[in-house]
Amino acid sequence: MTTTEAPHTPARADAPAPAPVRRARRLGPGRPIPFGWAIGPALLLAVWSIGSATGWIDPRNLSAPWDVVRTAGDLIADGRLQEHLWASARRALAGLALGVAAGLVLAVVSGLSRLGEGVIDGPVQIKRSIPSLALIPLLILWFGIGESMKIITITLGVLVPVYLHTHNGLRAIDSRYVELAETVRLGRAAFLRHVVLPGALPGFLLGLRFAVTAAWLSLVVVEQVNATSGIGYMMELARTYGQTDVIVVGLVVYGLLGLLSDGLVRLVQRRALTWRRTLAD
Amino acid sequence: MAPHPGGLTGTRRGPAVRAEGLVRTYAGRRVLDGLDLTLAPGEFAALVGRSGSGKSTLLRALAGIDHGIPASGALSAPHDVSVVFQDARLLPWRRVLDNVVLGLTGPDAAERGRTALAEVGLGGRERAWPTELSGGEQQRVALARSLVRDPELLLADEPFGALDALTRIRMHALLRRLWDRHQPAVLLVTHDVDEAIALADRVLVLEEGRIAADLPVTLPTPRTPGGHAYAQLRAKLLALLGVTDDPAGAPDAPATPGDPT
Ligand SMILES: Nc1ncnc2c1ncn2[C@@H]1O[C@H](COP(=O)(O)OP(=O)(O)OP(=O)(O)O)[C@@H](O)[C@H]1O
Numbered sequence: 001m002t003t004t005e006a007p008h009t010p011a012r013a014d015a016p017a018p019a020p021v022r023r024a025r026r027l028g029p030g031r032p033i034p035f036g037w038a039i040g041p042a043l044l045l046a047v048w049s050i051g052s053a054t055g056w057i058d059p060r061n062l063s064a065p066w067d068v069v070r071t072a073g074d075l076i077a078d079g080r081l082q083e084h085l086w087a088s089a090r091r092a093l094a095g096l097a098l099g100v101a102a103g104l105v106l107a108v109v110s111g112l113s114r115l116g117e118g119v120i121d122g123p124v125q126i127k128r129s130i131p132s133l134a135l136i137p138l139l140i141l142w143f144g145i146g147e148s149m150k151i152i153t154i155t156l157g158v159l160v161p162v163y164l165h166t167h168n169g170l171r172a173i174d175s176r177y178v179e180l181a182e183t184v185r186l187g188r189a190a191f192l193r194h195v196v197l198p199g200a201l202p203g204f205l206l207g208l209r210f211a212v213t214a215a216w217l218s219l220v221v222v223e224q225v226n227a228t229s230g231i232g233y234m235m236e237l238a239r240t241y242g243q244t245d246v247i248v249v250g251l252v253v254y255g256l257l258g259l260l261s262d263g264l265v266r267l268v269q270r271r272a273l274t275w276r277r278t279l280a281d
Numbered sequence: 282m283a284p285h286p287g288g289l290t291g292t293r294r295g296p297a298v299r300a301e302g303l304v305r306t307y308a309g310r311r312v313l314d315g316l317d318l319t320l321a322p323g324e325f326a327a328l329v330g331r332s333g334s335g336k337s338t339l340l341r342a343l344a345g346i347d348h349g350i351p352a353s354g355a356l357s358a359p360h361d362v363s364v365v366f367q368d369a370r371l372l373p374w375r376r377v378l379d380n381v382v383l384g385l386t387g388p389d390a391a392e393r394g395r396t397a398l399a400e401v402g403l404g405g406r407e408r409a410w411p412t413e414l415s416g417g418e419q420q421r422v423a424l425a426r427s428l429v430r431d432p433e434l435l436l437a438d439e440p441f442g443a444l445d446a447l448t449r450i451r452m453h454a455l456l457r458r459l460w461d462r463h464q465p466a467v468l469l470v471t472h473d474v475d476e477a478i479a480l481a482d483r484v485l486v487l488e489e490g491r492i493a494a495d496l497p498v499t500l501p502t503p504r505t506p507g508g509h510a511y512a513q514l515r516a517k518l519l520a521l522l523g524v525t526d527d528p529a530g531a532p533d534a535p536a537t538p539g540d541p542t
Protein backbone atom coordinates (compact mmCIF):
# COMPACT_ATOMS: atom_id res chain seq x y z
CA MET A 1 0.00 0.00 0.00
CA THR A 2 1.47 3.32 -1.01
CA THR A 3 0.88 6.57 0.72
CA THR A 4 -0.87 8.09 -2.28
CA GLU A 5 -3.48 5.34 -2.16
CA ALA A 6 -4.11 5.65 1.52
CA PRO A 7 -6.84 8.29 1.48
CA HIS A 8 -8.85 6.32 -1.10
CA THR A 9 -8.77 2.87 0.47
CA PRO A 10 -11.40 2.21 3.09
CA ALA A 11 -9.91 1.78 6.54
CA ARG A 12 -9.29 -1.77 7.62
CA ALA A 13 -8.90 -2.86 11.20
CA ASP A 14 -5.56 -4.51 10.53
CA ALA A 15 -4.19 -1.74 8.30
CA PRO A 16 -1.29 0.03 10.00
CA ALA A 17 -1.81 3.25 7.95
CA PRO A 18 -3.98 5.92 9.64
CA ALA A 19 -7.56 5.57 8.49
CA PRO A 20 -9.28 8.62 7.02
CA VAL A 21 -11.64 10.14 9.57
CA ARG A 22 -15.22 9.13 8.98
CA ARG A 23 -17.30 12.26 9.31
CA ALA A 24 -20.24 11.82 11.63
CA ARG A 25 -23.65 12.69 10.26
CA ARG A 26 -24.53 16.24 11.23
CA LEU A 27 -27.55 16.33 13.52
CA GLY A 28 -27.64 20.03 14.41
CA PRO A 29 -29.42 22.57 12.20
CA GLY A 30 -26.18 23.48 10.49
CA ARG A 31 -24.56 26.73 9.53
CA PRO A 32 -26.73 29.89 9.75
CA ILE A 33 -27.98 31.22 6.39
CA PRO A 34 -27.13 34.88 5.75
CA PHE A 35 -30.27 36.98 6.35
CA GLY A 36 -32.07 33.76 7.23
CA TRP A 37 -34.40 35.61 9.57
CA ALA A 38 -35.81 37.53 6.55
CA ILE A 39 -36.99 34.45 4.66
CA GLY A 40 -40.30 34.04 6.47
CA PRO A 41 -41.33 37.72 6.36
CA ALA A 42 -40.29 37.97 2.69
CA LEU A 43 -42.39 34.93 1.87
CA LEU A 44 -45.40 36.43 3.64
CA LEU A 45 -44.92 39.69 1.78
CA ALA A 46 -44.70 37.81 -1.51
CA VAL A 47 -47.93 35.90 -0.83
CA TRP A 48 -49.65 39.13 0.17
CA SER A 49 -48.44 40.93 -2.98
CA ILE A 50 -49.37 38.13 -5.35
CA GLY A 51 -52.71 37.69 -3.66
CA SER A 52 -53.49 41.38 -3.99
CA ALA A 53 -52.27 41.62 -7.58
CA THR A 54 -54.34 38.66 -8.75
CA GLY A 55 -57.41 39.85 -6.90
CA TRP A 56 -57.37 36.74 -4.75
CA ILE A 57 -57.26 38.96 -1.63
CA ASP A 58 -60.24 41.31 -1.45
CA PRO A 59 -59.01 44.90 -0.74
CA ARG A 60 -61.98 45.26 1.62
CA ASN A 61 -60.35 42.62 3.84
CA LEU A 62 -56.74 43.61 3.30
CA SER A 63 -55.33 46.40 1.16
CA ALA A 64 -52.47 45.71 -1.21
CA PRO A 65 -48.96 46.33 0.14
CA TRP A 66 -48.38 49.22 -2.27
CA ASP A 67 -51.67 50.82 -1.13
CA VAL A 68 -50.49 50.55 2.47
CA VAL A 69 -47.18 52.19 1.57
CA ARG A 70 -48.94 54.97 -0.36
CA THR A 71 -51.38 55.56 2.53
CA ALA A 72 -48.50 55.69 4.99
CA GLY A 73 -46.82 58.28 2.75
CA ASP A 74 -50.04 60.32 2.59
CA LEU A 75 -50.55 60.13 6.36
CA ILE A 76 -47.01 61.29 6.98
CA ALA A 77 -47.26 64.02 4.33
CA ASP A 78 -50.33 65.64 5.91
CA GLY A 79 -48.85 65.16 9.40
CA ARG A 80 -51.68 63.00 10.75
CA LEU A 81 -49.52 59.97 11.47
CA GLN A 82 -46.99 62.00 13.43
CA GLU A 83 -49.76 63.68 15.40
CA HIS A 84 -51.35 60.39 16.39
CA LEU A 85 -48.00 58.79 17.05
CA TRP A 86 -47.06 61.62 19.36
CA ALA A 87 -50.36 61.39 21.22
CA SER A 88 -49.83 57.65 21.72
CA ALA A 89 -46.20 57.95 22.67
CA ARG A 90 -46.98 60.64 25.24
CA ARG A 91 -49.57 58.43 26.88
CA ALA A 92 -47.34 55.38 26.89
CA LEU A 93 -44.34 57.28 28.22
CA ALA A 94 -46.33 58.99 30.95
CA GLY A 95 -47.82 55.68 32.07
CA LEU A 96 -44.46 53.96 31.81
CA ALA A 97 -42.64 56.62 33.81
CA LEU A 98 -45.26 56.68 36.55
CA GLY A 99 -45.52 52.91 36.69
CA VAL A 100 -41.78 52.31 36.77
CA ALA A 101 -41.25 54.91 39.48
CA ALA A 102 -44.10 53.56 41.59
CA GLY A 103 -43.06 49.94 41.09
CA LEU A 104 -39.47 50.72 41.99
CA VAL A 105 -40.31 52.67 45.13
CA LEU A 106 -42.81 50.08 46.30
CA ALA A 107 -40.30 47.27 45.68
CA VAL A 108 -37.52 49.01 47.60
CA VAL A 109 -39.77 49.86 50.55
CA SER A 110 -41.20 46.36 50.64
CA GLY A 111 -37.77 44.78 50.19
CA LEU A 112 -36.08 46.74 52.95
CA SER A 113 -38.64 46.66 55.72
CA ARG A 114 -40.81 43.88 57.02
CA LEU A 115 -43.62 46.32 57.79
CA GLY A 116 -43.41 47.71 54.25
CA GLU A 117 -43.60 44.21 52.86
CA GLY A 118 -46.64 43.42 54.97
CA VAL A 119 -48.42 46.52 53.77
CA ILE A 120 -47.40 46.51 50.10
CA ASP A 121 -46.82 42.96 48.95
CA GLY A 122 -50.35 41.65 49.50
CA PRO A 123 -52.18 44.32 47.50
CA VAL A 124 -49.68 44.09 44.62
CA GLN A 125 -50.07 40.32 44.51
CA ILE A 126 -53.84 40.76 44.43
CA LYS A 127 -53.53 43.36 41.69
CA ARG A 128 -51.30 40.94 39.81
CA SER A 129 -54.04 38.35 39.61
CA ILE A 130 -56.51 40.87 38.14
CA PRO A 131 -55.62 41.86 34.55
CA SER A 132 -55.31 45.66 34.39
CA LEU A 133 -57.62 45.69 31.42
CA ALA A 134 -60.39 44.18 33.54
CA LEU A 135 -60.17 47.26 35.74
CA ILE A 136 -61.03 49.62 32.90
CA PRO A 137 -64.79 49.80 33.64
CA LEU A 138 -64.06 50.79 37.24
CA LEU A 139 -61.37 53.26 36.19
CA ILE A 140 -63.77 54.86 33.72
CA LEU A 141 -66.33 55.30 36.50
CA TRP A 142 -63.72 56.87 38.76
CA PHE A 143 -61.70 58.96 36.36
CA GLY A 144 -64.00 59.43 33.38
CA ILE A 145 -63.01 58.65 29.85
CA GLY A 146 -60.28 61.28 29.56
CA GLU A 147 -56.50 61.12 29.51
CA SER A 148 -56.06 60.35 33.23
CA MET A 149 -58.00 57.09 32.96
CA LYS A 150 -55.79 56.00 30.07
CA ILE A 151 -52.55 56.89 31.80
CA ILE A 152 -53.63 55.24 35.05
CA THR A 153 -54.53 52.03 33.24
CA ILE A 154 -51.08 51.96 31.63
CA THR A 155 -49.44 52.79 34.96
CA LEU A 156 -51.17 49.89 36.67
CA GLY A 157 -50.12 47.50 33.93
CA VAL A 158 -46.50 48.66 34.18
CA LEU A 159 -46.26 48.76 37.96
CA VAL A 160 -46.78 45.08 38.53
CA PRO A 161 -43.90 43.60 36.50
CA VAL A 162 -41.51 46.30 37.71
CA TYR A 163 -42.48 45.64 41.31
CA LEU A 164 -42.35 41.87 41.06
CA HIS A 165 -39.00 41.59 39.36
CA THR A 166 -37.31 44.33 41.38
CA HIS A 167 -38.61 42.83 44.59
CA ASN A 168 -37.34 39.43 43.53
CA GLY A 169 -33.97 40.93 42.68
CA LEU A 170 -33.81 42.61 46.07
CA ARG A 171 -34.67 39.45 47.93
CA ALA A 172 -32.04 37.54 45.97
CA ILE A 173 -29.23 39.84 47.12
CA ASP A 174 -26.83 37.70 49.06
CA SER A 175 -27.13 38.37 52.79
CA ARG A 176 -23.34 38.19 52.95
CA TYR A 177 -23.20 41.51 51.13
CA VAL A 178 -25.51 42.97 53.76
CA GLU A 179 -23.11 41.72 56.41
CA LEU A 180 -20.21 43.27 54.54
CA ALA A 181 -22.05 46.58 54.36
CA GLU A 182 -22.47 46.43 58.13
CA THR A 183 -18.80 45.75 58.77
CA VAL A 184 -17.68 48.69 56.62
CA ARG A 185 -20.35 50.76 58.36
CA LEU A 186 -22.30 51.93 55.36
CA GLY A 187 -25.14 54.31 56.15
CA ARG A 188 -28.67 53.72 54.87
CA ALA A 189 -28.16 55.86 51.78
CA ALA A 190 -24.77 54.37 50.90
CA PHE A 191 -26.18 50.88 51.49
CA LEU A 192 -28.97 51.62 49.01
CA ARG A 193 -26.56 53.07 46.48
CA HIS A 194 -23.80 50.47 46.65
CA VAL A 195 -25.59 47.26 47.53
CA VAL A 196 -29.38 47.35 47.19
CA LEU A 197 -29.88 49.17 43.90
CA PRO A 198 -27.04 47.57 41.91
CA GLY A 199 -27.95 44.19 43.36
CA ALA A 200 -31.57 44.59 42.27
CA LEU A 201 -30.69 46.11 38.90
CA PRO A 202 -30.77 42.87 36.88
CA GLY A 203 -34.23 42.11 38.24
CA PHE A 204 -35.38 45.67 37.66
CA LEU A 205 -34.23 45.66 34.04
CA LEU A 206 -35.98 42.37 33.40
CA GLY A 207 -39.11 43.88 34.90
CA LEU A 208 -38.63 46.91 32.68
CA ARG A 209 -38.72 44.76 29.56
CA PHE A 210 -42.01 43.25 30.61
CA ALA A 211 -43.21 46.71 31.60
CA VAL A 212 -42.57 48.15 28.15
CA THR A 213 -44.56 45.35 26.56
CA ALA A 214 -47.31 45.89 29.12
CA ALA A 215 -47.36 49.61 28.37
CA TRP A 216 -47.93 49.10 24.63
CA LEU A 217 -50.53 46.43 25.29
CA SER A 218 -52.51 48.67 27.63
CA LEU A 219 -52.11 51.54 25.18
CA VAL A 220 -53.69 49.57 22.35
CA VAL A 221 -56.68 48.74 24.49
CA VAL A 222 -57.30 52.15 26.08
CA GLU A 223 -57.00 53.89 22.74
CA GLN A 224 -59.78 51.79 21.35
CA VAL A 225 -62.05 52.36 24.34
CA ASN A 226 -62.58 56.04 23.80
CA ALA A 227 -60.04 58.40 22.35
CA THR A 228 -59.87 61.39 20.07
CA SER A 229 -56.23 60.99 19.19
CA GLY A 230 -53.55 58.32 18.99
CA ILE A 231 -52.71 55.42 16.72
CA GLY A 232 -55.52 53.31 18.20
CA TYR A 233 -58.03 56.10 17.50
CA MET A 234 -56.74 56.38 13.94
CA MET A 235 -57.27 52.65 13.45
CA GLU A 236 -60.69 52.70 15.08
CA LEU A 237 -61.75 55.54 12.79
CA ALA A 238 -60.40 53.65 9.79
CA ARG A 239 -62.48 50.65 10.76
CA THR A 240 -65.70 52.63 10.57
CA TYR A 241 -64.76 53.75 7.03
CA GLY A 242 -63.43 50.32 6.04
CA GLN A 243 -59.92 51.65 5.35
CA THR A 244 -57.87 48.50 5.81
CA ASP A 245 -54.76 50.27 4.54
CA VAL A 246 -54.84 52.70 7.49
CA ILE A 247 -55.42 49.83 9.90
CA VAL A 248 -52.37 48.02 8.55
CA VAL A 249 -50.29 51.20 8.86
CA GLY A 250 -51.36 51.40 12.52
CA LEU A 251 -50.41 47.77 13.11
CA VAL A 252 -47.00 48.31 11.56
CA VAL A 253 -46.42 51.37 13.74
CA TYR A 254 -47.38 49.43 16.88
CA GLY A 255 -45.02 46.64 15.88
CA LEU A 256 -42.15 49.01 15.20
CA LEU A 257 -42.70 50.79 18.52
CA GLY A 258 -42.63 47.49 20.37
CA LEU A 259 -39.47 46.32 18.63
CA LEU A 260 -37.72 49.65 19.06
CA SER A 261 -38.48 49.98 22.75
CA ASP A 262 -37.50 46.41 23.52
CA GLY A 263 -34.22 46.97 21.69
CA LEU A 264 -33.64 50.13 23.73
CA VAL A 265 -34.20 48.36 27.04
CA ARG A 266 -31.89 45.57 25.95
CA LEU A 267 -29.23 48.11 25.08
CA VAL A 268 -29.58 49.69 28.51
CA GLN A 269 -29.39 46.22 30.03
CA ARG A 270 -26.13 45.51 28.22
CA ARG A 271 -24.54 48.79 29.21
CA ALA A 272 -25.68 48.62 32.83
CA LEU A 273 -24.69 45.02 33.47
CA THR A 274 -21.13 44.99 32.12
CA TRP A 275 -19.95 43.46 35.36
CA ARG A 276 -22.09 40.44 34.66
CA ARG A 277 -21.12 40.15 31.03
CA THR A 278 -17.51 39.51 31.93
CA LEU A 279 -18.59 36.12 33.23
CA ALA A 280 -20.10 35.07 29.93
CA ASP A 281 -17.35 36.42 27.67
CA MET B 282 12.41 40.18 58.94
CA ALA B 283 10.81 42.69 61.25
CA PRO B 284 11.56 42.71 64.97
CA HIS B 285 9.15 40.72 66.99
CA PRO B 286 7.00 42.89 69.16
CA GLY B 287 6.45 40.23 71.82
CA GLY B 288 4.49 42.51 74.07
CA LEU B 289 6.05 45.92 73.74
CA THR B 290 3.73 47.41 71.15
CA GLY B 291 1.23 48.82 73.58
CA THR B 292 1.34 52.32 72.16
CA ARG B 293 -2.43 52.73 71.99
CA ARG B 294 -4.49 53.14 75.12
CA GLY B 295 -6.06 50.16 76.89
CA PRO B 296 -6.62 46.69 75.48
CA ALA B 297 -7.92 46.42 71.92
CA VAL B 298 -10.46 43.77 72.87
CA ARG B 299 -11.87 42.81 76.20
CA ALA B 300 -14.58 40.22 76.54
CA GLU B 301 -15.86 38.97 79.87
CA GLY B 302 -18.35 36.20 80.38
CA LEU B 303 -19.40 36.32 76.75
CA VAL B 304 -22.41 34.12 75.99
CA ARG B 305 -23.97 33.51 72.60
CA THR B 306 -26.77 31.00 72.22
CA TYR B 307 -27.99 29.29 69.07
CA ALA B 308 -31.13 27.20 69.32
CA GLY B 309 -30.75 26.75 73.06
CA ARG B 310 -27.10 25.72 72.75
CA ARG B 311 -24.52 27.97 74.34
CA VAL B 312 -21.98 28.21 71.55
CA LEU B 313 -19.99 30.75 73.55
CA ASP B 314 -20.31 30.03 77.22
CA GLY B 315 -18.74 32.58 79.50
CA LEU B 316 -15.78 33.34 77.29
CA ASP B 317 -13.07 35.70 78.54
CA LEU B 318 -10.59 37.24 76.15
CA THR B 319 -8.22 40.18 76.16
CA LEU B 320 -6.20 41.32 73.18
CA ALA B 321 -3.54 43.99 73.49
CA PRO B 322 -3.27 46.70 70.85
CA GLY B 323 -1.13 45.54 67.96
CA GLU B 324 -1.17 41.94 69.11
CA PHE B 325 -1.36 39.16 66.52
CA ALA B 326 -3.41 36.26 67.85
CA ALA B 327 -4.64 33.15 66.12
CA LEU B 328 -7.82 31.34 67.11
CA VAL B 329 -8.01 27.63 66.48
CA GLY B 330 -10.67 25.14 67.37
CA ARG B 331 -12.66 22.26 66.03
CA SER B 332 -15.24 22.83 63.36
CA GLY B 333 -18.39 24.08 65.02
CA SER B 334 -16.59 25.16 68.17
CA GLY B 335 -17.80 28.74 67.74
CA LYS B 336 -14.84 30.55 66.16
CA SER B 337 -16.96 32.34 63.60
CA THR B 338 -19.53 33.07 66.27
CA LEU B 339 -16.89 34.80 68.38
CA LEU B 340 -15.65 36.80 65.41
CA ARG B 341 -19.14 37.90 64.49
CA ALA B 342 -19.71 38.99 68.06
CA LEU B 343 -16.51 41.04 68.03
CA ALA B 344 -17.48 42.57 64.70
CA GLY B 345 -20.91 43.42 66.03
CA ILE B 346 -22.77 41.72 63.20
CA ASP B 347 -24.56 39.03 65.19
CA HIS B 348 -27.99 40.57 65.40
CA GLY B 349 -30.89 38.89 67.08
CA ILE B 350 -28.96 36.20 68.93
CA PRO B 351 -29.50 35.73 72.67
CA ALA B 352 -26.40 37.37 74.09
CA SER B 353 -24.91 38.36 77.40
CA GLY B 354 -21.55 39.32 78.85
CA ALA B 355 -19.41 42.41 78.59
CA LEU B 356 -17.63 43.20 75.38
CA SER B 357 -15.52 46.14 74.38
CA ALA B 358 -13.95 46.39 70.97
CA PRO B 359 -12.54 49.38 69.10
CA HIS B 360 -14.70 51.39 66.76
CA ASP B 361 -12.43 50.75 63.82
CA VAL B 362 -12.84 47.05 63.20
CA SER B 363 -12.23 45.45 59.83
CA VAL B 364 -13.27 41.98 58.82
CA VAL B 365 -11.75 39.70 56.21
CA PHE B 366 -14.15 36.90 55.42
CA GLN B 367 -13.35 33.44 54.19
CA ASP B 368 -14.76 34.37 50.81
CA ALA B 369 -13.33 37.62 49.50
CA ARG B 370 -16.84 39.04 49.48
CA LEU B 371 -16.31 41.72 46.87
CA LEU B 372 -19.36 43.42 45.39
CA PRO B 373 -19.43 41.98 41.87
CA TRP B 374 -21.03 45.14 40.46
CA ARG B 375 -18.32 47.46 41.73
CA ARG B 376 -14.87 47.75 40.23
CA VAL B 377 -11.88 46.73 42.33
CA LEU B 378 -11.00 50.22 43.54
CA ASP B 379 -14.62 50.99 44.42
CA ASN B 380 -14.70 47.80 46.43
CA VAL B 381 -11.60 48.80 48.34
CA VAL B 382 -12.89 52.25 49.25
CA LEU B 383 -16.46 51.07 49.93
CA GLY B 384 -17.88 53.26 52.66
CA LEU B 385 -14.82 55.51 52.88
CA THR B 386 -15.46 59.20 52.72
CA GLY B 387 -13.20 62.15 52.17
CA PRO B 388 -11.43 63.58 49.15
CA ASP B 389 -8.40 61.33 49.50
CA ALA B 390 -10.38 58.09 49.64
CA ALA B 391 -9.51 57.05 46.08
CA GLU B 392 -5.85 57.87 46.62
CA ARG B 393 -5.74 55.81 49.80
CA GLY B 394 -7.46 52.98 47.97
CA ARG B 395 -4.84 53.06 45.23
CA THR B 396 -2.07 52.95 47.80
CA ALA B 397 -3.66 50.00 49.56
CA LEU B 398 -4.02 48.14 46.28
CA ALA B 399 -0.39 48.78 45.48
CA GLU B 400 0.53 47.46 48.93
CA VAL B 401 -1.09 44.12 48.19
CA GLY B 402 0.57 44.02 44.79
CA LEU B 403 -2.46 44.90 42.72
CA GLY B 404 -1.52 48.37 41.53
CA GLY B 405 -2.91 48.88 38.05
CA ARG B 406 -5.93 46.60 38.54
CA GLU B 407 -8.12 49.37 39.94
CA ARG B 408 -10.63 49.30 37.08
CA ALA B 409 -10.97 45.51 36.85
CA TRP B 410 -14.19 43.77 37.79
CA PRO B 411 -13.89 41.33 40.72
CA THR B 412 -14.88 38.43 38.45
CA GLU B 413 -11.81 39.12 36.35
CA LEU B 414 -9.48 38.36 39.28
CA SER B 415 -8.17 35.03 40.51
CA GLY B 416 -9.13 33.77 43.94
CA GLY B 417 -5.87 34.91 45.50
CA GLU B 418 -6.14 38.33 43.88
CA GLN B 419 -9.69 38.71 45.16
CA GLN B 420 -8.54 37.82 48.66
CA ARG B 421 -5.80 40.46 48.35
CA VAL B 422 -8.38 43.04 47.37
CA ALA B 423 -10.34 42.07 50.48
CA LEU B 424 -7.17 42.55 52.52
CA ALA B 425 -6.64 45.98 50.94
CA ARG B 426 -10.24 46.88 51.72
CA SER B 427 -9.64 46.03 55.37
CA LEU B 428 -6.32 47.80 55.70
CA VAL B 429 -7.28 51.01 53.92
CA ARG B 430 -9.47 51.76 56.93
CA ASP B 431 -6.46 51.61 59.25
CA PRO B 432 -8.33 49.41 61.72
CA GLU B 433 -7.35 49.02 65.34
CA LEU B 434 -8.64 45.48 65.14
CA LEU B 435 -8.48 43.16 62.16
CA LEU B 436 -10.73 40.12 62.32
CA ALA B 437 -10.02 37.43 59.75
CA ASP B 438 -12.16 34.30 59.46
CA GLU B 439 -10.12 31.65 57.65
CA PRO B 440 -9.17 34.17 54.99
CA PHE B 441 -6.86 31.82 53.12
CA GLY B 442 -8.91 28.65 53.43
CA ALA B 443 -9.86 28.57 49.77
CA LEU B 444 -6.38 29.24 48.40
CA ASP B 445 -3.80 26.80 47.11
CA ALA B 446 -0.71 26.09 49.21
CA LEU B 447 1.63 28.28 47.18
CA THR B 448 -0.65 31.30 47.21
CA ARG B 449 -1.19 30.77 50.91
CA ILE B 450 2.52 31.08 51.66
CA ARG B 451 2.66 34.32 49.72
CA MET B 452 -0.42 35.59 51.52
CA HIS B 453 1.07 34.70 54.91
CA ALA B 454 4.14 36.78 54.18
CA LEU B 455 1.97 39.61 52.88
CA LEU B 456 -0.30 39.59 55.92
CA ARG B 457 2.63 39.57 58.31
CA ARG B 458 4.27 42.45 56.43
CA LEU B 459 1.08 44.50 56.38
CA TRP B 460 0.51 43.86 60.05
CA ASP B 461 4.05 45.10 60.71
CA ARG B 462 3.33 48.31 58.88
CA HIS B 463 -0.19 49.07 60.11
CA GLN B 464 0.03 47.48 63.57
CA PRO B 465 -3.61 46.53 64.11
CA ALA B 466 -4.51 43.93 66.69
CA VAL B 467 -5.30 40.80 64.70
CA LEU B 468 -7.52 37.87 65.50
CA LEU B 469 -7.02 35.25 62.83
CA VAL B 470 -9.32 32.26 62.77
CA THR B 471 -7.77 29.22 61.16
CA HIS B 472 -8.16 25.50 60.90
CA ASP B 473 -4.51 25.09 60.22
CA VAL B 474 -2.19 24.76 63.20
CA ASP B 475 0.85 25.52 61.03
CA GLU B 476 -0.75 28.70 59.76
CA ALA B 477 -1.43 29.75 63.34
CA ILE B 478 2.17 29.15 64.41
CA ALA B 479 3.60 30.77 61.30
CA LEU B 480 1.71 34.01 61.75
CA ALA B 481 0.61 34.63 65.29
CA ASP B 482 2.40 35.56 68.47
CA ARG B 483 -0.30 33.93 70.54
CA VAL B 484 -2.48 30.95 69.76
CA LEU B 485 -5.86 30.63 71.40
CA VAL B 486 -7.75 27.37 71.46
CA LEU B 487 -11.52 27.60 71.60
CA GLU B 488 -13.31 24.70 73.17
CA GLU B 489 -16.71 24.24 74.77
CA GLY B 490 -17.43 27.91 74.39
CA ARG B 491 -14.34 29.17 76.18
CA ILE B 492 -10.69 29.86 75.53
CA ALA B 493 -9.34 26.52 76.67
CA ALA B 494 -5.68 27.32 76.05
CA ASP B 495 -3.64 30.42 75.45
CA LEU B 496 -0.13 29.68 74.17
CA PRO B 497 2.47 32.31 73.38
CA VAL B 498 4.58 31.72 70.29
CA THR B 499 8.11 32.85 70.94
CA LEU B 500 9.81 31.37 67.89
CA PRO B 501 11.72 33.85 65.75
CA THR B 502 10.20 34.86 62.41
CA PRO B 503 10.03 33.77 59.67
CA ARG B 504 8.87 30.54 61.19
CA THR B 505 9.36 27.54 59.02
CA PRO B 506 8.26 24.11 60.21
CA GLY B 507 11.12 22.13 61.71
CA GLY B 508 13.18 22.31 64.84
CA HIS B 509 12.37 21.03 68.25
CA ALA B 510 10.50 24.03 69.63
CA TYR B 511 8.25 24.18 66.59
CA ALA B 512 7.43 20.48 66.74
CA GLN B 513 6.72 20.70 70.42
CA LEU B 514 4.32 23.60 70.07
CA ARG B 515 2.63 21.95 67.13
CA ALA B 516 2.16 18.68 68.98
CA LYS B 517 0.79 20.49 71.98
CA LEU B 518 -1.77 22.36 69.88
CA LEU B 519 -2.81 19.23 68.04
CA ALA B 520 -3.26 17.43 71.32
CA LEU B 521 -5.41 20.29 72.59
CA LEU B 522 -7.51 19.99 69.46
CA GLY B 523 -7.97 16.31 70.13
CA VAL B 524 -5.73 15.08 67.34
CA THR B 525 -3.54 12.45 68.94
CA ASP B 526 -0.19 12.88 67.29
CA ASP B 527 0.92 9.46 66.26
CA PRO B 528 4.69 9.04 66.82
CA ALA B 529 5.01 7.08 63.58
CA GLY B 530 4.54 10.17 61.48
CA ALA B 531 1.38 12.10 62.25
CA PRO B 532 -0.84 11.01 59.39
CA ASP B 533 -3.71 13.30 60.34
CA ALA B 534 -1.59 16.43 60.57
CA PRO B 535 -2.20 18.83 57.71
CA ALA B 536 0.48 18.73 55.05
CA THR B 537 2.96 21.50 55.58
CA PRO B 538 3.61 23.58 52.52
CA GLY B 539 7.23 24.32 51.82
CA ASP B 540 10.18 22.15 52.75
CA PRO B 541 11.74 23.09 56.10
CA THR B 542 15.06 21.40 55.57
N1 LIG C 1 -27.15 31.05 62.25
C1 LIG C 1 -27.06 29.96 63.01
N2 LIG C 1 -28.17 29.32 63.43
C2 LIG C 1 -28.09 28.23 64.22
N3 LIG C 1 -26.95 27.70 64.65
C3 LIG C 1 -25.81 28.30 64.27
C4 LIG C 1 -25.80 29.45 63.43
N4 LIG C 1 -24.52 29.82 63.22
C5 LIG C 1 -23.77 28.93 63.89
N5 LIG C 1 -24.54 28.03 64.52
C6 LIG C 1 -24.04 26.92 65.33
O1 LIG C 1 -23.09 27.40 66.24
C7 LIG C 1 -22.00 26.52 66.33
C8 LIG C 1 -20.70 27.28 66.08
O2 LIG C 1 -20.69 27.75 64.77
P1 LIG C 1 -19.46 28.55 64.19
O3 LIG C 1 -19.81 28.94 62.81
O4 LIG C 1 -19.10 29.64 65.12
O5 LIG C 1 -18.34 27.44 64.19
P2 LIG C 1 -16.83 27.54 63.72
O6 LIG C 1 -15.97 27.28 64.87
O7 LIG C 1 -16.61 28.81 62.98
O8 LIG C 1 -16.76 26.31 62.72
P3 LIG C 1 -15.93 26.19 61.36
O9 LIG C 1 -14.52 25.97 61.76
O10 LIG C 1 -16.50 24.95 60.74
O11 LIG C 1 -16.15 27.41 60.56
C9 LIG C 1 -22.24 25.43 65.33
O12 LIG C 1 -22.64 24.28 66.02
C10 LIG C 1 -23.34 25.92 64.47
O13 LIG C 1 -24.19 24.87 64.13
Ligand SMILES: [Mg+2]
Binds near residue numbers: 336337338438
Ligand atom coordinates in the same frame (compact mmCIF):
# COMPACT_ATOMS: atom_id res chain seq x y z
MG1 LIG D 1 -16.33 29.34 60.90
